[in-house]
Amino acid sequence: DGSLRLCVDYRALNKVTVKNKYPIPLIADLFDQLGKAKYFSKLDLRSGYWQVRIAEGDEAKTTCVTRYGAFEFLVLPFGLTNAPATFCTLMNQLFKEYLDKFVVVYLDDIVVYSQTLEEHVKHLRTIFKVLRENTLFVKREKCYFAQTEILFLGHRIGDGSIRMDKSKVQAVAEWRTPKKVPELRSFLGFVNYYRRFIAGYSKRATPLTELLKKEQPWKWPDRCEIAFQDLKAAVLEEPVLKLPNYGEPFEVHTDASDFAIGGVLMQEGHPVAYESRKLNETERRYPVHEKEMTAVIHCLRVWRHYLLGSRFVLRTDNIVLSYFQTQKKLSPKQARWQDFLAEFDIAMEYKPGKANVVADALSRK
Known part of the structure; x- marks a missing residue:
């Protein structure tokens, strides 16, 4: 907006600062909360860091020297190693009663989401009450209210789907x-x-x-x-993914090639997420059935938070499933895989390679 923003080199201070390990939210986890919402509002805190006071007695540590003199920050400046964790801690403490119920927060971006307009108005009043009680201010020019589609963290979200x-x-x-x-x-x-x-x-x-x-x-x-x-x-191509609906069953399609493994998580015939990775040198020497099982294990680990606690369909080439189920003796690695799979409620469906076109494309494209 043309206003000045100080950029201070705090590398020396950061080097001797005890790191705050408070976790920043995973972006994908925030998106997953928005699947059923019909209305969205996005609030942007005005210079969010500057609304957090520096601990009394620590102001001198933030001193910056300019040609106009030396200045100390009274509020949290950009560039401090613990600034994101400190700000995230504050936001989570303020909104903990409402997080993942009708609000998600990523640093200074606040998204309020609801299934009806009437509900949305109530949710907004609740959030504004929290902000007012804690003397926090939003930037009106960057706020959007009661939208059916919202731009959040580089993605467009609305109608149960997510786009770039x-x-x-x-x-x-x-x-x-x-x-x-x-x-x-x-x-x-x-x-x-x-x-x-x-x-x-x-x-x-x-x-x-x-x-x-x-x-x-x-x-x-x-x-x-x-x-x-x-x-x-x-x-x-601007692909569109479905946001997960935990009331509907999931499907997992997997496949493997000589050099890579891939999978797709689906609901109601629509992709929720794609996953793939290269095989390392050791894995490339696996027999075909172990490469296929590596794909299954990898995808289930990545999507574990979606799949645990509910029955889902696993579709993959029948060679891996038939081999694994009939094998009399398991190697230590295969035994670990079997223990891992025991955590899940899986309905296995054999899908020969020619029919498993969805996942086959993932590993071979």
Whole structure:
């Protein structure tokens, strides 16, 4: 908005600061709370950090020197290593009674969500009452009320679905071919944020991630350009994912190839999330049935919080399931897998490779 913002180098102070390990919320967990909501309001705290007072006696530690003199912060400045954790602690303490019921908070972004408009008005009044009682202020220009779709943390959410922010998609469309490692790392970091939307991401990104290895000379052969354009195209498709509905059953589809494993979590025929990763050198030497089981175990670990406590369908190539169920003797690794699978209530459905087209594409794309 054109106003001044001080950028202070606090590296020396941060180095001797005892780190606050308070956990920042996982972004995916916040999204999962919004699946049933019909109305959304987003509140943005005005210079959120500056609404938190520095502990009395610690002000001098924040001193910054300028050509106009030396100044101490009375409020929480940007750049302190514990600033995010401190602010997150405050937000969670203030809203703990309402978190994941009708409000989610990520640092200074507050989203109120409801299933009806009448309910939404009541929820907003409750949140504003908390803010007023604690002398916290929002920035009106950045607040949106009673929306059927909301932009939150780079995603568009509404009607039980989640999409990428159009401005981020446009940024990828305009991304030029990287000429050096920092440019490639920036691109991969950007696209990786949206990997849950990209089927077979790990396999598709492999030619590019190989260039990030230490001592790897910079070369950009055709396979890298193809992978770069392929990832861009995957983002430009603007895929839509369903937000999870815990009242509906889940389906897990998995598959494996020689170099990667993949899976998709689905509900009512719609994808909720994609997952994939490369196999390491040891895993690449596994027999086919163990690669398939590695895919199953990996996906169930990633989506454990969705699947525990409810029955779900697991669809994969029948070779892995039939082998695992009929094997008389299990290796220590297979025994660990069996113990892990015992936690879940799984309805297994055999899906031969030709029929398992959804997951097959994830590991081979």
